[in-house]
Amino acid sequence: IAPRRHLPGPWVFADAEIREFARVLGEVVSRYDRLFSRPFPYVMAMHAAPKGEERVFHFHVEFYPRMRTRDKLKYLAGTELGASAFAADILPEAAARRLREVK
Known part of the structure; x- marks a missing residue:
């Protein structure tokens, strides 16, 4: 999630941007829960x-x-733990498309 205009952090959001940011965060979390029809753990x-x-x-x-x-937990692999980098199983564009398709 990123603001449409260049902003360094939420401390400079206008009031309307704060409300929209909160709405979008809630929508993403809700879609993750609906993706597998259960509470969805995430970082x-x-x-x-x-x-x-x-x-x-x-x-x-x-x-x-x-x-x-x-029903399958994602375990971090050695490269992820060693490099402190998260490896996704899906391209960001494909993940975004899946979340957009969730009703």
């Missing part, structure tokens, strides 16, 4: 600009799902 990371980098860093939110399927 949510908010990436805001470091001090002094506000002009170049674009605020965004990433979700790291803990489930591969409805």
Whole structure:
């Protein structure tokens, strides 16, 4: 999730942007729950600009799902743990498409 205009972090959101950000966060979490028809565990990371980098860093939110399927937990592999990097099983565009299709 990212704002449409360049913003370093939520501390500079206008009132309407705060409301829209909260709505979108709620919608994404709700869609994750409906994706497998159960509460969906995830890690949510908010990436805001470091001090002094506000002009170049674009605020965004990433979700790291803990489930591969409805009944299969995603275990981190050695490369993920060793590199401190999350490897997704699906392209971001495909994941976004799946979430958009959830009713």
